[in-house]
Amino acid sequence: MAYPFVHPDETRVLSKHFGEPEARTLAGWEARGGYQALRKAVEMGPAEIVSEVKDSGLRGRGGAGFPTGVKWSFMPQASGKPHYLLCNADESEPGTFKDRELIRWTPHQLIEGCLIGARAINVQHVYIYNRGEFFETTQILARAIEEAYEAGYIGKDILGSGVDIDITLHMGAGAYICGEETGLMNSLEGRRGEPRLKPPFPAAVGAFGRPTTINNVETLCAVPHIVTHGGEWYRQWGTEKSPGTKLFCVSGHVRKPGNYEVPLGFNFREFIYEMCGGPPEGRALKAVIPGGSSVPILRPEEIDIGMDYEAMAAAGTMLGCGSVIVMDETTDxxxxxxxxxxxxxxxxxxxxxxxxxxxxxxxxxxxxxxxxxxxxxxxxxxxxxxxxxxxxxxxxxxxxxxxxxxxxxxxxxxxxxxxxxxxxxxxxxx
Ligand SMILES: Cc1cc2nc3c(=O)[nH]c(=O)nc-3n(C[C@H](O)[C@H](O)[C@H](O)COP(=O)(O)O)c2cc1C
The missing domain is CATH 1.20.1440.230 (NADH-ubiquinone oxidoreductase 51kDa subunit, iron-sulphur binding domain)
Structure with missing residues (x-):
């Protein structure tokens, strides 16, 4: 089954196997090279993984674009007490629908990313916090986690390396604020999903009062590719400060809405008009929201810019989580x-x-x-x-x-x- 609206000019790294139902299964994922990055990561050790991810320049895909390797380096090493990695799969930002697709088609890609992330920051327990309404992806992910436990990729002594990592899948109750990292931590602990004051930052006092790192689904899905091919390889796409590819969720008045993976820095006008087909026949563009409903709106004359963190900021808006909402002239x-x-x-x-x-x-x-x-x-x-x-x-x-x-x-x-x-x-x- 072909994934809808795959455009030949896309650069499909994370979304390469969208539309292939077998990629969801452990056997199907392994046949596509799955879990080889994990094998490499357990041999590499934490410092080397962090350094490779730093070299790649990967930035958090949850909205803020904070450099992932730098965030990981904030975690205290070997305190002798539990530390946590939280994977943020809440995806509640209006206009965003990429993380659920990554999980729906390639759950093992995320699991592998979580395991490598955990290895990088010396964490023995990962929580994947999935949004409450996502019943389908919860089932898919739960099955994939079960398979990965059975195969020895998760649990005690993974791949005979002496490394122990558990993964717990946790469902939220469905609240936008639980996507905010500290609100998520409160929700995970069974409290009201109310954000916490920072400082203390999660790397010092996070979930259950312990050092914690929180990463978005797409961020973690990029990690196995970086570990496999190296940070320099990842930099072949994107700009100096915004390297790599990114999934963009396009909705609203375009002829071909959907998820598109393109290198960061891709021209926004070309993206909307050529890749996504532009507004319906005979209608002019009125406005575009480039990064989810929480970012400033752009007028049509403002979209000749790169789809990267810096260019969007220079245009007075934000790349956010890459959720492009297009509005034509019929929009009120x-x-x-x-x-x-x-x-x-x-x-x-x-x-x-x-x-x-x-x-x-x-x-x-x-x-x-x-x-x-x-x-x-x-x-x-x-x-x-x-x-x-x-x-x-x-x-x-x-x-x-x-x-x-x-x-x-x-x-x-x-x-x-x-x-x-x-x-x-x-x-x-x-
Ligand atoms: C109101 C609000 C909602 C958010 N919702 C999400 C979300 O649904 N998913 C997500 O990954 N990040 C969300 N974030 C950002 C997270 O707080 C956090 O920065 C992110 O998960 C860190 O991961 P990253 O470094 O990989 O981007 C939200 C932030 C705010 C302020």
Whole structure:
């Protein structure tokens, strides 16, 4: 079965076996070279693996883009007490659907990445935190973990190396905030999914009070390839500061939505118009969100940029987790932003006042504008409110909620004004 929408210009490293059901099984994975990287990793030892991953320049694919090898080097070595690796498979960012696909098609790729990651930071226990609603991937992953235990890849003395690593699959209850690393740790421990203040950082005090590293599914899936071929090999793609390939999830008004794996730095305009087929026939592009609903929106004239962390930042937005939401001219931007705002209002954990109150007020004001009862002053209030939401809370959820509001008011002010004027005219003629 061919994976839908495989484009010949993709660079499929992590997604190479998407569409091949046999790749899900242990035998199928081994036949594709699976677990050879783990064999190499147990011989290499922790320092060498960390150094190879540092050389590759791999950056975290969960959104922040923090260099993975550097993050791993923060973990204290050999304290004699338990340390943990948490794999973040929560994937709740609106517009994101890559991690579930990596698990769905290649669960052993993730397991191998987790085992190598654990070996790199001297951890004996890995928790994979899967989002509560992901029943299918939970079953696929549970089966794959079982197979890998039976084959001796997980458990005591893996591959006769003297290294012990266990993997526990944990299902969340389905909350966006549990994708935030400290909220995830609280949830894993059976507490409310409320983020923790940092410092202390997870590498010092993490899950169960022990040193912990948290990595995204896609990040860990890249690791076996880096161990097999070396850091330099990985750098053949991407840019100097954003090396490698990345999965981009494309949804909205494009003719060919789906997951695409391309080198970082790929031209964004070419990506949307050529690879994804552009907007439907006869319709013009209106806006693009490049990295999930939590990042600033771009206008069509702003998309001649590279799909990498630096180029996106220079354009005033973020690569985030690579979730591209495309909107054509038929889109009601105010309605879309209001819907996003409602999502954040619903998902705010409520710990911090700027987030709890700010998201709720923003939703109310946006709804008022959408319904034709808004005023121009409301736009100033939205911007002021957003300023009070950003950088003032325990985690960056609040910043994420403010980003689409600020960028849409700044870049699509006319859309807001049209609704405000229409409401005023209707009121005047009533
Ligand atoms: C509100 C919020 C939600 C997040 N959701 C996710 C998520 O679903 N999956 C994920 O991998 N990272 C998510 N993150 C980022 C994580 O906190 C963390 O940075 C990431 O898992 C680290 O892995 P990486 O270094 O491999 O990217 C979220 C962050 C925030 C602030």
């Amino acid at each position: 931007i105010v309605k879309q932003v209001r819907r996003m705002s409602d999502f954040y209002t619903h998902e705010s954990c409520g710990q911090c006042t700027p987030c709890r109150e700010g998201t709720a007020w923003a939703s109310r004001i946006l709804k008022r504008i959408e319904d034709g009862w808004g005023s121009e002053e409301d736009l100033d209030t939205l911007l002021e409110l957003s300023e009070n939401m950003a950088g003032k809370t325990i985690c960056t959820f609040s910043d994420a909620a403010a980003a689409p509001i600020v960028s849409s008011v700044q870049k699509f002010r006319d859309d807001y004004l049209a609704l405000i004027r229409r409401g005023e005219n209707l009121a005047a003629s009533a």
